[in-house]
Amino acid sequence: MSNFWGRIRGPPEMAFKKVFIVGVGQIGASVGLAIREKRLAREVVGLGRRRKNLALARRRGAVSVAIRLRSPADLRRIPFEREDLVVLATPVATIRRCLRFLSPIPLVIDVGSTKERIVQEAWRRRLRFVGTHPIAGTEKDGAGAGDADLFKGRLCLITPTGRTDRRDLGRVGALWRAVGAQVERISPARHDRLLSSISHLPHALAYSLTAAVAAQVGGRAMARYPLAGLRDTTRVAASPPSMWAEIFLENRRNVLRGLRFFDRELGRLERMIRTNDRERLLEWLRRAQRVRLRF
Amino acid sequence: MSNFWGRIRGPPEMAFKKVFIVGVGQIGASVGLAIREKRLAREVVGLGRRRKNLALARRRGAVSVAIRLRSPADLRRIPFEREDLVVLATPVATIRRCLRFLSPIPLVIDVGSTKERIVQEAWRRRLRFVGTHPIAGTEKDGAGAGDADLFKGRLCLITPTGRTDRRDLGRVGALWRAVGAQVERISPARHDRLLSSISHLPHALAYSLTAAVAAQVGGRAMARYPLAGLRDTTRVAASPPSMWAEIFLENRRNVLRGLRFFDRELGRLERMIRTNDRERLLEWLRRAQRVRLRF
Numbered sequence: 038m039s040n041f042w043g044r045i046r047g048p049p050e051m052a053f054k055k056v057f058i059v060g061v062g063q064i065g066a067s068v069g070l071a072i073r074e075k076r077l078a079r080e081v082v083g084l085g086r087r088r089k090n091l092a093l094a095r096r097r098g099a100v101s102v103a104i105r106l107r108s109p110a111d112l113r114r115i116p117f118e119r120e121d122l123v124v125l126a127t128p129v130a131t132i133r134r135c136l137r138f139l140s141p142i143p144l145v146i147d148v149g150s151t152k153e154r155i156v157q158e159a160w161r162r163r164l165r166f167v168g169t170h171p172i173a174g175t176e177k178d179g180a181g182a183g184d185a186d187l188f189k190g191r192l193c194l195i196t197p198t199g200r201t202d203r204r205d206l207g208r209v210g211a212l213w214r215a216v217g218a219q220v221e222r223i224s225p226a227r228h229d230r231l232l233s234s235i236s237h238l239p240h241a242l243a244y245s246l247t248a249a250v251a252a253q254v255g256g257r258a259m260a261r262y263p264l265a266g267l268r269d270t271t272r273v274a275a276s277p278p279s280m281w282a283e284i285f286l287e288n289r290r291n292v293l294r295g296l297r298f299f300d301r302e303l304g305r306l307e308r309m310i311r312t313n314d315r316e317r318l319l320e321w322l323r324r325a326q327r328v329r330l331r332f
Numbered sequence: 333m334s335n336f337w338g339r340i341r342g343p344p345e346m347a348f349k350k351v352f353i354v355g356v357g358q359i360g361a362s363v364g365l366a367i368r369e370k371r372l373a374r375e376v377v378g379l380g381r382r383r384k385n386l387a388l389a390r391r392r393g394a395v396s397v398a399i400r401l402r403s404p405a406d407l408r409r410i411p412f413e414r415e416d417l418v419v420l421a422t423p424v425a426t427i428r429r430c431l432r433f434l435s436p437i438p439l440v441i442d443v444g445s446t447k448e449r450i451v452q453e454a455w456r457r458r459l460r461f462v463g464t465h466p467i468a469g470t471e472k473d474g475a476g477a478g479d480a481d482l483f484k485g486r487l488c489l490i491t492p493t494g495r496t497d498r499r500d501l502g503r504v505g506a507l508w509r510a511v512g513a514q515v516e517r518i519s520p521a522r523h524d525r526l527l528s529s530i531s532h533l534p535h536a537l538a539y540s541l542t543a544a545v546a547a548q549v550g551g552r553a554m555a556r557y558p559l560a561g562l563r564d565t566t567r568v569a570a571s572p573p574s575m576w577a578e579i580f581l582e583n584r585r586n587v588l589r590g591l592r593f594f595d596r597e598l599g600r601l602e603r604m605i606r607t608n609d610r611e612r613l614l615e616w617l618r619r620a621q622r623v624r625l626r627f
Contacts, residue, residue, distance in 0.1 A: 172557070172559055175560070192557065230549075231549060231553065231557070234544075234545050234548045234549045235545060235549060235553070235554060235557050235559055235562050236559055236561055236562065238541065238544065238545065239541060239559075239561045239562045239565040239566070240561060241598075241601055242537055242541055242565060242598070243561075243565055243624075244601065244616075244617055244620040244621075245594060245597040245598040245600075245601055245620075246533065246534060246537055246594060246597075247620040247621075247623050247624050248597040248600075248616070248619065248620045248623070249529075249533065249590070249593040249594040249596070249597045249598075250529050250530060250533065250593075250623075251619075251620070251623045252593055252596075252597065253529045253589075253590060253593045254525075254526060254529045254530065256622075256623040256626060258526065258530070259530060259623065259626075259627060260626045260627050262467070262487065262526070262530050263627060264467055264530055264531055264534075265470070266531055266534045266535060266538075266567075266568045267530050267531065267534045268627060269564040269565070269567045269568070270534040270537060270538055270564070270565050270567075270568065271534070271624055271627070272561075272564050272565075272624075273561045273564070273565065274620050274621060274623075274624040275621055275624045275625050275627075276621070277621075278614055278617035278618045278621050279614065281617055282610060282613045282614045282617055285601075285605050285613065286605060286608055286610060286613070289605055289606070289608070292605060293602065293605060293606060294548075295544070295548060296598070296601075296602055298544040298545075298547055298548045299540060299541060299544040300598075301544070301547075302540040302541075302543040302544045302547065303536070303537070303540040303544075303591070303595075305540075305543075306536055306539065306540055306580075306591075307588065307591055310580050310581060310584055310587060310588060311584070311588060313581055313584070315577060315581060318577045318580065318581070319573055319574065319577045321539075321543070322539055322573035322576055322577055323573045324543065324546075325539040325540075325542040325543045325546070325569050326539075326542075326569060326570055326571070326572075326573050327551075328542050328543070328545075328546045328551040328554065328569075329538075329542045329566055329567075329569040329570045330570050331551055331554075331555045332554060332555050332558060332563060332566070332570075
C-alpha cells in the first residue's frame with residue numbers, strides 16, 4: 038500500500054486506486070487526461086457504448102483500459118472496490134440510469150449539467166455519491182476534444198446535501214482542485230435554477246436562432262455570410278444534441294421558467310420596435326449593455 | 333494635378349482629393365486609418381459631434397483634420413469639391429439626416445447597417461451616392477476601436493440601383509477592395525431582408541438574453557459565473573445602444589419579420605420541452621446543429 042501512495046502526488050485523500058470514467062466524451066476524456074497527468078490514480082478505466090470513441094480515448098491516453106458497455110446495466114458486472122472512484126460523464130438521463138446499477142462500495146461522482154434529479158436518485162439508491170458540475174467544455178464532442186487543461190482556472194460546482202459524507206466530499210473537492218478547478222458549493226436546487234438561466238437558456242436560444250435563420254434565409258446563405266455576431270450568438274448550437282435534449286428535459290421546469298423571462302424581454306423589444314418607441318428602446322438597450330459590459 | 337495623383341498608390345479612379353468622414357466611431361475611424369495607410373486620398377477630414385472622440389481620432393491618425401458639427405445641418409457649410417468623397421459613418425437615422433444637407437457635388441457613400449431607406453433618401457435628393465455596408469466591426473465603440481486592418485478579408489456589400497453612376501460605382505468598389513474588403517453587389521431591399529436575419533436578429537436576441545438573465549439571476553451573478561456559452565451568446569449586447577436602436581427602427585418591418593421566424597422556432601422548442609417529446613426535440617436539435625456545423 039505504501040508503494041501505491043508513493044506513486045501518487047499530493048495528499049493521499051486526493052488519490053484513488055482505480056478511476057472508472059463512464060462516458061469518455063469531451064468532459065470524461067478530459068477528466069481521464071488530467072487525472073493521469075497528475076497521477077491521481079493507479080489506473081483510469083474508460084467505459085462506454087461507442088467502440089470507436091473508446092479506442093480514441095485509449096489512443097489519446099485519456100484512459101489506460103477501455104471496457105465496452107452495451108447498456109448501463111452492464112455496470113453491475115464491474116468489481117468496484119472501496120478505494121475506487123466512478124465518474125459518470127454521460128448525458129444526464131443516462132447518468133440517472135447508471136446510478137441504478139451501482140453499488141454503495143465505490144465513491145461515485147457525476148459531471149452532469151443538471152443536479153437535482155441526479156442527486157435524488159443517488160440518495161434513493163443510498164450510494165456514496167457527490168454531485169459535481171465542472172463548468173468547462175466547448176461545443177465539441179467526443180474523446181478527441183478531451184484536454185488535460187480543460188478545468189484549469191474553471192469553476193466546478195459541487196452540490197452536497199445534508200447526507201453527503203464529509204470525507205468523501207473533501208476528497209472530491211481536492212480532486213477537482215488538483216486538476217486546476219476552483220470549487221464552489223451550492224445546493225442541487227439552486228444549481229439547477231442558476232444554470233437554467235446562465236447556461237441552458239443561452240443554448241436554447243442558440244439552437245432556436247440557428248433554426249430561425251436557416252428557415253428564413255437558408256443554411257447556405259448563413260454559411261456564405263459568416264458574420265461574427267451570428268457566429269458567436271449561435272456557437273453553442275454546434276453542441277451535441279443528445280446531451281442538450283436531456284438537459285432541457287431533465288431541468289424542464291427551470292428551463293421553461295427561464296424561457297418565460299426571455300419571452301417577456303423579447304416581447305418588450307418587439308413592442309418598442311413596433312410602436313417606434315425610440316426613447317424607451319434606447320433606455321432598454323442601455324440597461325442591457327451596462328449589464329453586459331460588467332461581464 | 334499630376335503631382336497629386338503621383339502621390340497616390342493604385343489606379344487614379346480609386347483615389348480622392350479629400351475624404352470627409354462624418355462620424356469617427358469604430359467604422360469611420362477604421363476607414364480613415366485604412367485610407368491614410370494606403371494613401372488613397374490627399375487628406376482625411378473627420379467630422380462629428382463629440383469633441384473628445386474627434387480629438388482621439390486625430391491623435392490616433394485616423395484623420396488629419398477634425399471639424400466639429402453641432403448638427404447634420406452644419407454639413408451645408410463645408411465646401412465639397414467634385415474629387416472629394418464623403419463617408420457617412422454615423423448611426424443610420426443620422427445618415428439619412430445628413431443626406432438632406434449634402435449637395436450633388438462630391439461622391440457620397442455610407443457605411444450603415446441598413447440600406448433601403450438611406451438609398452431612397454439619397455435618390456430623392458439626387459446626390460452622387462453609392463450605398464455600402466462593410467460587414468466588419470466588433471461590439472466596441474468610438475475612434476479608439478478603429479483599426480486600419482478592420483476590413484481585410486471582410487465582405488463589403490454595395491447596393492447600386494439602376495440610377496447609380498457606373499464610374500462612381502467602380503471607384504467605390506475599388507476603394508473597398510483597396511482597403512482589403514471583398515465586394516459583393518446586392519439590391520438595397522435584399523440587403524435589408526438578409527441583414528435583418530443574419531445580423532439584426534442575433535443582436536435583438538443578445539440584448540434580450542442579457543436583460544432576461546439580469547432579471548432572473550441579477551447582473552452580479554452573471555458576472556460571477558462567466559460561462560463561455562453565455563459570454564459568446566451575449567457578446568454583441570455590448571454594442572452601442574444608439575447605433576442599434578436606429579437599426580432596429582430603420583429596418584423595422586424586416587426585423588419584426590425575423591423575430592416572427594425566431595418566435596416560431598422558440599415556440600416549437602418550448603412545446604417539445606413541455607410535452608417531454610424527446611424524439612422530436614432530438615431531431616430538431618440535430619437539424620440546427622447540422623446547419624451550425626456548416627458555418
